[in-house]
Amino acid sequence: MIPMVDLKQQYQSLKTEIEQGFADTFEKTSFILGPNVKGFEADAAEYLGVKHAISCASGTDALHLSLVAAGIGEGDEVITSAFTFIATAEAIRYVGAIPVYVDIRPDTYNLDPELIESAMTDKTRAILPVHLFGQPADMGAIMALADKHNLKVIEDCAQSFGADIDGKMTGGIGLAGAHSFFPSKNLGCYGDGGMITTNDDSIADTLLMLRNHGSKERYYHDVVGYNSRLDELQAVVLRAKLKHLPEYNRERRRVAHRYSAGLAGSVVTPPHEDEIGTHVYHQYTVLSEQRDAVMKKLADNDIASAIYYPVPLHQQKVFANICKDVRLPVTDQIASRCMSLPIYPELQNGQIDQIIDVIQSV
Numbered sequence: 001m002i003p004m005v006d007l008k009q010q011y012q013s014l015k016t017e018i019e020q021g022f023a024d025t026f027e028k029t030s031f032i033l034g035p036n037v038k039g040f041e042a043d044a045a046e047y048l049g050v051k052h053a054i055s056c057a058s059g060t061d062a063l064h065l066s067l068v069a070a071g072i073g074e075g076d077e078v079i080t081s082a083f084t085f086i087a088t089a090e091a092i093r094y095v096g097a098i099p100v101y102v103d104i105r106p107d108t109y110n111l112d113p114e115l116i117e118s119a120m121t122d123k124t125r126a127i128l129p130v131h132l133f134g135q136p137a138d139m140g141a142i143m144a145l146a147d148k149h150n151l152k153v154i155e156d157c158a159q160s161f162g163a164d165i166d167g168k169m170t171g172g173i174g175l176a177g178a179h180s181f182f183p184s185k186n187l188g189c190y191g192d193g194g195m196i197t198t199n200d201d202s203i204a205d206t207l208l209m210l211r212n213h214g215s216k217e218r219y220y221h222d223v224v225g226y227n228s229r230l231d232e233l234q235a236v237v238l239r240a241k242l243k244h245l246p247e248y249n250r251e252r253r254r255v256a257h258r259y260s261a262g263l264a265g266s267v268v269t270p271p272h273e274d275e276i277g278t279h280v281y282h283q284y285t286v287l288s289e290q291r292d293a294v295m296k297k298l299a300d301n302d303i304a305s306a307i308y309y310p311v312p313l314h315q316q317k318v319f320a321n322i323c324k325d326v327r328l329p330v331t332d333q334i335a336s337r338c339m340s341l342p343i344y345p346e347l348q349n350g351q352i353d354q355i356i357d358v359i360q361s362v
């Protein structure tokens with residue numbers, strides 16, 4: 001069986017370090033905002049080249065807290081993609097704002113900057129691009145539009161930890177970047193976890209309060225905050241893994257490039273790698289007119305595959321009332337043809353070739 005993702009091999013290679021870190025934490029009993037959380041935040045800020053990295057309880061919270069800190073609220077409109085995980089839009093709704101879905105580019109599956117301006121109204125306050133599947137969105141064009149129209153930009157980096165545009169990491173380009181450490185993400189912990197990155201001192205200051213009951217000094221509360229902290233034990237895992245992240249992302253690119261070379265001439269179209277940035281392949285997502293047949297053949301050969309995402313957000317029941325007139329032809333078309341193949345740093349060339357052979361036989 002070849003799974004979509006195999007977390008066990010990575011655990012085995014880091015077992016000693018992680019278990020030592022757990023044991024130390026149990027001995028010190030410093031469980032909330034302890035030394036590993038602080039250490040991880042410093043390591044992550046350095047790696048990502050940002051001034052502030054503020055951890056929190058999940059990627060969803062990272063988006064939510066970013067929007068609160070950016071002052072997005074009731075009735076504001078936030079331009080985003082409908083071809084993403086639901087959390088992107090949930091966070092917009094949590095602050096009472098309205099997601100305005102703009103279509104994606106057919107090659108990168110990311111927000112199409114050409115369509116953003118026509119979606120703006122006098123209520124538009126922010127743009128929330130998603131670096132989907134690990135490929136950076138066109139931040140040059142998006143930042144230019146944001147500057148022109150005085151909009152805030154929050155990046156959804158849940159799938160793009162370590163992806164860069166000309167050496168600038170995703171999450172350090174807009175006003176804030178929201179990261180997820182859900183176990184299967186490129187940098188994943190062993191439960192839930194998240195982080196916000198920003199170069200803005202005042203946003204950082206607000207976020208430090210928001211994640212910890214609106215408090216800077218214990219038992220003094222300036223704003224209504226949340227309980228949204230990264231767990232100390234999860235920080236142990238993340239510190240151990242972050243050291244290897246460049247290598248993990250390189251291995252993901254190896255897997256993707258081997259797939260793309262081998263799948264030429266098959267019934268699936270390999271993903272397009274845009275020159276604007278480095279794709280870190282959180283997912284390897286192909287398009288096919290014969291998706292069902294390909295997925296069945298893979299399943300028959302004990303190979304996993306999955307559809308990310310079968311139902312785009314504007315077609316979801318939860319948004320039925322706000323999306324009645326929304327038309328996103330590219331999003332609909334991609335959602336009806338996309339499928340993702342197994343990808344993780346430890347996937348071996350022999351396994352990749354086996355998957356390629358099965359697809360070539362369809």
Ligand SMILES: *Cc1c(COP(=O)(O)O)cnc(C)c1O
Pocket residue numbers: 058059060061084085087088130156158159179180181182192193194
């Ligand atoms: C995973 C994910 C999130 C949410 O992260 P959680 O840590 O699971 O809350 C948000 N946006 C995108 C695009 C994601 O893939």
